[in-house]
Amino acid sequence: MSLDPVLARIDADLPQALDRLMALLRIPSISTDPAHADACREAADWMVRDLASIGFDARTCPTPKHPMVVGKAGETGPSLLFYGHYDVQPVDPLSLWARDPFDPAIEETPKGKVIRARGAGDDKGQLMTFIEACRAWKAVHGSLPARITMFLEGEEESGSPSMVPFLKENAETLKADLALICDTGMLGNATPAIVTMLRGLVGEEITITGPDKDLHSGMYGGPAINPIRVLARIIAALHDETGRVTVPGFYDGVPEMPEEILAQWQGTGFDPAQFLGEVGLSTPAGEDGRSVLEMLWSRPTCEVNGISGGYEGAGFKTVLPSKASAKISFRLVGSQDPVRIRESFREMVRGLLPPDCSVDFAPHGASPASQMSIGDPAFEKARLALSQEWPNPAAFVGSGGSIPVAGYFRNLLGMDSMLIGFGRDDDAIHSPNEKYDLESFHKGIRSWARILAALSA
Numbered sequence: 001m002s003l004d005p006v007l008a009r010i011d012a013d014l015p016q017a018l019d020r021l022m023a024l025l026r027i028p029s030i031s032t033d034p035a036h037a038d039a040c041r042e043a044a045d046w047m048v049r050d051l052a053s054i055g056f057d058a059r060t061c062p063t064p065k066h067p068m069v070v071g072k073a074g075e076t077g078p079s080l081l082f083y084g085h086y087d088v089q090p091v092d093p094l095s096l097w098a099r100d101p102f103d104p105a106i107e108e109t110p111k112g113k114v115i116r117a118r119g120a121g122d123d124k125g126q127l128m129t130f131i132e133a134c135r136a137w138k139a140v141h142g143s144l145p146a147r148i149t150m151f152l153e154g155e156e157e158s159g160s161p162s163m164v165p166f167l168k169e170n171a172e173t174l175k176a177d178l179a180l181i182c183d184t185g186m187l188g189n190a191t192p193a194i195v196t197m198l199r200g201l202v203g204e205e206i207t208i209t210g211p212d213k214d215l216h217s218g219m220y221g222g223p224a225i226n227p228i229r230v231l232a233r234i235i236a237a238l239h240d241e242t243g244r245v246t247v248p249g250f251y252d253g254v255p256e257m258p259e260e261i262l263a264q265w266q267g268t269g270f271d272p273a274q275f276l277g278e279v280g281l282s283t284p285a286g287e288d289g290r291s292v293l294e295m296l297w298s299r300p301t302c303e304v305n306g307i308s309g310g311y312e313g314a315g316f317k318t319v320l321p322s323k324a325s326a327k328i329s330f331r332l333v334g335s336q337d338p339v340r341i342r343e344s345f346r347e348m349v350r351g352l353l354p355p356d357c358s359v360d361f362a363p364h365g366a367s368p369a370s371q372m373s374i375g376d377p378a379f380e381k382a383r384l385a386l387s388q389e390w391p392n393p394a395a396f397v398g399s400g401g402s403i404p405v406a407g408y409f410r411n412l413l414g415m416d417s418m419l420i421g422f423g424r425d426d427d428a429i430h431s432p433n434e435k436y437d438l439e440s441f442h443k444g445i446r447s448w449a450r451i452l453a454a455l456s457a
């Protein structure tokens, strides 16, 4: 089945595709707000009707909160699960919006035309790029080039409480060769990205106790151990002078990136000076000898996220506190084991305790990193297909944050995810005046048509 007539159809149908997106954007499907439950239901029903109109056998599936939408179409080719979410973030503060967030419009801006509305970029505009690609394919060829399961969530912006039980109950329906997720961004405006690495996370809260009550530093300062001093010494010991984390065994399972991946990162046009400059910084503070993109995507970290102890109010108080505490997190990569890292960290802290001090630990989550198998030829096919549509070649990239659904697909359904999206850094996705570039929408649809062609060839 040839691609060119599909691309031509996408170009010709763009005004109608925009009308459909506008209709979806008018539904105020804010998932976290119970007052908008009916709107979430309405958005789910809208998705089912739209999918049915292009031949999907689609339905809503109830959950304790907002329904999932599941649809199937296509008889031949690879089996693909597409994921997106039809719910949106709240809109407050409303006063900062230049227009009604649920009255979408196309606006001219100095950087080109944008679609302005809550949900335009996250995630309604993005999920419709894939659906429109399917629509064009179906219109031209009468059928889809792959066996596609559409899976649209209505609770992504409120923590996905129903996702894990739903995946467990519906594993057979949802399982596919590969998942496609459209909820991420590009690198700048010209370089498409496929996220293939997501860092994991371990959180630990430690509390050091010295004296069994707060003391006066005039009465006890000197002989009494100060837990803040102990805590500061422990925190200072977590990195060496080259920026490496000193927890024993921490780097077990941290892979070196292949040269070709590092070369792709070089070619993305990413500007470390600009990236740091935007937050008032100039000097990368990670491991010596690593690029900023390695520090963000392929290297693990240890950060102190909060620290407290003693007198923190206004003025001054010569207290010698009984306790001091810190919240510490580790971002993980490769096959680093969150459980072993937690144990090793605790062991190290206990070893640094002076006499008369004790430590309590409180765990705050542990998830391993996800690394997609980019040796699977589907990844390179998709990368080449994307590169045909955009000015710069596409890159396999990492994500400094976490995208939990990709981890659930891996752990519960046993499949890798290809995270491809067309968002831009300035989309304001959780803020007032959210937008999606018209170019992202149009070229996003064309990109998916190319990817479907490549994966089914």
Ligand SMILES: [Zn+2]
Pocket: 085, 122, 123, 156, 183
């Ligand atoms: Zn999203």
